[in-house]
Amino acid sequence: MSAAHHAPHGHGHGHGHGPHVPHVHSWWNISLAAILGIAAIVAGITAWRGTVLNGHAVESFTLSTQSTNNANTMAQDAERSINTQRTLYLEYQQAVDEGDTKRAATAYSMMDSGTRSAIAWWMEQPADNRPPSPFSAANPAWPAPSSIIDARATLDESAEQLEYANDELANSHTLELLAALLTITFLTGGLSGVFESASAKRALVAASGGTLILCLVALVFMW
Amino acid sequence: MLAGAVGLAALAAIGVGCGSSGESADTTGAEAAISACTGKIGVIAPFAGTEEQDAIQMNWARVSLDNFNREHGTDFEIAPMDSSRGDAQVKRAAQALAADNEVVAVVGPDTSGKVLAVGPILDKADLAYVSPSATNVSLTDGRFKGFYRVVANDSVQAPAIGRLAAEQLKAKKVAILDNPDPYATGLADGVAAYLEKAGVPVTRQRISVDQRDYANVIKKIPADTDAVVLSLSSADAGQRLVRQVKATGREPAFIGGDALFILDAFNPVGAYVTSFTPDLRETTAADDVVRLYKAVFGSLSPFGGPAFGAMQIVATAALASCTDGRASRAKVWEGLPTTTIRESVLGQDIAFTENHELKDGRFYVYRIGPDDYHFVD
Numbered sequence: 001m002s003a004a005h006h007a008p009h010g011h012g013h014g015h016g017h018g019p020h021v022p023h024v025h026s027w028w029n030i031s032l033a034a035i036l037g038i039a040a041i042v043a044g045i046t047a048w049r050g051t052v053l054n055g056h057a058v059e060s061f062t063l064s065t066q067s068t069n070n071a072n073t074m075a076q077d078a079e080r081s082i083n084t085q086r087t088l089y090l091e092y093q094q095a096v097d098e099g100d101t102k103r104a105a106t107a108y109s110m111m112d113s114g115t116r117s118a119i120a121w122w123m124e125q126p127a128d129n130r131p132p133s134p135f136s137a138a139n140p141a142w143p144a145p146s147s148i149i150d151a152r153a154t155l156d157e158s159a160e161q162l163e164y165a166n167d168e169l170a171n172s173h174t175l176e177l178l179a180a181l182l183t184i185t186f187l188t189g190g191l192s193g194v195f196e197s198a199s200a201k202r203a204l205v206a207a208s209g210g211t212l213i214l215c216l217v218a219l220v221f222m223w
Numbered sequence: 224m225l226a227g228a229v230g231l232a233a234l235a236a237i238g239v240g241c242g243s244s245g246e247s248a249d250t251t252g253a254e255a256a257i258s259a260c261t262g263k264i265g266v267i268a269p270f271a272g273t274e275e276q277d278a279i280q281m282n283w284a285r286v287s288l289d290n291f292n293r294e295h296g297t298d299f300e301i302a303p304m305d306s307s308r309g310d311a312q313v314k315r316a317a318q319a320l321a322a323d324n325e326v327v328a329v330v331g332p333d334t335s336g337k338v339l340a341v342g343p344i345l346d347k348a349d350l351a352y353v354s355p356s357a358t359n360v361s362l363t364d365g366r367f368k369g370f371y372r373v374v375a376n377d378s379v380q381a382p383a384i385g386r387l388a389a390e391q392l393k394a395k396k397v398a399i400l401d402n403p404d405p406y407a408t409g410l411a412d413g414v415a416a417y418l419e420k421a422g423v424p425v426t427r428q429r430i431s432v433d434q435r436d437y438a439n440v441i442k443k444i445p446a447d448t449d450a451v452v453l454s455l456s457s458a459d460a461g462q463r464l465v466r467q468v469k470a471t472g473r474e475p476a477f478i479g480g481d482a483l484f485i486l487d488a489f490n491p492v493g494a495y496v497t498s499f500t501p502d503l504r505e506t507t508a509a510d511d512v513v514r515l516y517k518a519v520f521g522s523l524s525p526f527g528g529p530a531f532g533a534m535q536i537v538a539t540a541a542l543a544s545c546t547d548g549r550a551s552r553a554k555v556w557e558g559l560p561t562t563t564i565r566e567s568v569l570g571q572d573i574a575f576t577e578n579h580e581l582k583d584g585r586f587y588v589y590r591i592g593p594d595d596y597h598f599v600d
Contacts, residue, residue: 075518128312129305131270137278137285137520138270138303145519146289152518153293156511 028201032189035205039185039212046182046219050175053168060165067158074151082144085115086135092119114143171222178218184211260297262541262550264288264534265320265350267331267341269307277307280355283527284330286516287534299538299550302326306333310340317341321348327550328352328537328559330530335359335406342367349552351559353537355529358481358499359406363578371559373532373573374499375584377406381413383497383586384452384478387600388414389421392476394450396424400440400464401454402432410480411454432460437467444468450476458488465491481586484526486596494591495599500526501570501587505598509568528568536564536573 088111095104108116115134121141122134131138137145185208192204268280281303288301302323304316313332320326321344329345329352332338338357345352346369353371354362360376388394397418401411411427418425426448430440432455441464444451451468453461461483468475469491477494484498503509503525512531517523537555540562544554564573574582589596 128271128308129303129316131278131303131305132273136270137282138266138301138305140301140303145285146293148519149286149289149293149515152515 028192028205031205032192032208035209035212036186036189039182039189039208039215042212042215042219043179043182046175046179046215049219049223050172050179053172053175057165057168057172060161060168064158064161064165067154067161071151071155071158074154075148078144078147078151081112081147082135085111089115089119089134114141117141118143174222175219178215178222181211182215184208185215259548260295260542260545260550261299261325261548262327262545263300263302263323263325264537264541265302265304265316265326265329265331265352266534267304267306267313267316267320267329267337267352268333268355268530269305270303271305271307279524279527280331280333280530282520282524283516283530284355284534286512286519287531288538290512290515291535291538295538295542297538297542297545299541304331306331306337310337313337313341314344317344321345321350324552326350327541327544327552328555330355330533330537332357335362338362338367338370342370345369349556351537351540351556353533353559355527355533356499360409363580365578369556371575371579373529373536373569373581375581375586377410378413379584380481380497380499380586381410382417383588383600384410384414384480385417385421387478387495387497387588388450388452388476389418389423391600392450394423394476396426396445396448397450397452398444398448398475399425399427399452399454400430401427402430402456402460404456406482407454407456407480411452414452414454430455430460430464432457434460435463437464440464441468441471441473444473444475446473448475450478453477453479453483455480456482458483458485461489462491465494484589486591490591492591492593496589496591496596497586498526498589499584499586500529502526502589502596502598503528503568506568506570508566508570512568532564532567532569532573535567536562539564 088107092104092107092111095101095107111119118134118139118141121139122130122136125131135142135144188204188211189208192201192208195201195204266281266284268278268284270278270281272278285301288299291297292299302320304313304320306313306316317340320329327350329350331352331354332341333354333356335357338352338354338359339362341352342362346367349369351369351371353373355373357372358374358377358380360378362370362372363376388397399411399415401407408429415425415427426443426445428440428443430437434440453464455461455464458479461479465477468477477491479489479494479496481496481498483489484496489496503513504523506528509528513523513525516527536559540555540559541550543558543562544551546554560575560579562574567573571583576582588599590599591597
């Protein structure tokens with residue numbers, strides 16, 4: 001025979017064996033403890049994930065700033081170089097036309113290797129296949145298009161990085177909002193302990209659990 | 224609670240897993256894209272002139288190739304051949320390209336007449352050639368095995384002009400003027416056939432593009448004509464004719480064929496003109512390349528999309544043909560018919576029909592404004 005059979009019956013509340021401790025209260029307490037426990041874990045994970053994303057965002061902002069600077073420098077260098085090389089070529093050509101070999105040699109020596117190759121290709125072409133100047137798209141040795149395309153590509157990459165950083169930062173802010181929403185779980189869960197009415201408890205625990213589920217789902221989607 | 228924690232851990236793991244697999248896919252794609260390959264791609268297009276207009280196709284082809292090389296890690300080189308001095312020059316160019324074993328394919332030539340001149344030479348050398356602007360219908364009748372084009376042919380242009388006159392302008396009577404030239408008369412025939420089928424009365428006159436005074440021509444255009452189709456091979460003649468019609472106080476709508484699509488030569492404000500090339504400023508897919516072109520050349524010639532697209536599909540076929548770091552002429556010849564560029568700068572896929580026409584090719588209609596073309600349809 002179990003000890004329960006010897007225990008005195010209570011005064012009519014519930015069917016439990018402990019005196020004056022209804023089963024419903026134990027069930028509420030266990031549910032509440034579970035909800036608050038999970039909420040605490042979720043809050044922790046949310047805060048950690050938010051910090052990680054924020055770190056990614058900061059890293060991406062730094063990289064994006066660096067690559068934007070690099071790209072702008074590359075683009076400016078490419079454009080400056082094109083103008084400089086054109087000026088040098090004009091100087092060179094004028095000196096050649098005037099028979100001033102010393103000046104022509106000086107201008108030629110100041111040109112970069114790409115321009116010299118472009119001039120060499122241009123001079124080798126037969127008259128009926130020669131562009132009006134070495135600085136032509138038809139000159140495969142003219143390096144300007146590829147240098148500008150490279151600079152532009154670097155700029156595009158930095159823009160993508162900036163966009164990624166913005167996205168990460170937005171996600172990190174949303175996670176902070178989730179963490180704030182989780183306080184509703186704690187608040188409603190805590191309040192349920194001070195009400196005697198079963199329906200009030202049920203409503204508050206449901207609100208607590210509902211908020212927790214919403215935050216959980218959002219966290220999964222935000223991951 | 225345990226189940227909840229396990230569930231959360233599982234969901235978190237799924238989330239982490241998703242991030243990892245996305246990154247992995249990107250890495251794989253990037254690695255696949257980088258594959259060094261060499262070879263030359265010929266370009267037969269004008270570039271010897273001193274005007275900006277003179278080298279538009281060459282400029283776009285070069286931007287396309289340099290951009291392709293950067294994106295794919297290839298090292299294809301352009302082999303430029305000027306085509307501004309007539310058939311003898313382009314024949315020499317084709318022979319030079321055919322003799323160079325490193326040349327695996329050709330972009331061009333730019334006109335139908337030049338295709339007729341170089342087609343036999345390039346075909347004999349098994350060199351595939353993709354024109355960005357040759358529109359004569361007969362070029363794809365089977366006479367040239369290696370010829371492709373990335374623009375619609377003239378059989379698409381006539382209905383485009385007919386539709387504009389009959390449906391958009393709702394013309395009640397249309398005058399069609401052409402000159403003795405296969406392109407001009409062929410286009411005029413097509414427009415007339417379309418309009419007659421649509422129940423729009425048509426009058427026709429054949430004129431000379433060398434004529435200075437068109438008073439006799441204008442006198443024969445019925446007074447109640449509300450649209451004049453200029454199916455002429457000369458933009459200058461079109462400009463003279465429009466000016467002289469307007470001087471008489473008449474204001475019909477003018478519609479020019481694509482030979483008049485030269486803003487410097489044919490620019491009556493309010494007139495319409497057709498073109499096989501889209502305005503790249505209107506094509507979302509071309510935003511990046513428009514920025515590139517501007518960065519390289521300073522100003523923008525927005526009607527060079529077909530040259531960009533022709534180079535892109537040739538370079539793509541060349542990359543696919545690559546073995547041991549070298550592209551192959553024979554494999555480009557075999558592979559080009561099935562090569563496709565999705566969502567190209569032309570605002571559509573670039574792929575070829577069985578007879579090497581652009582799939583779903585179309586013509587574009589523009590209205591001439593004070594300084595520029597404005598896309599209509």
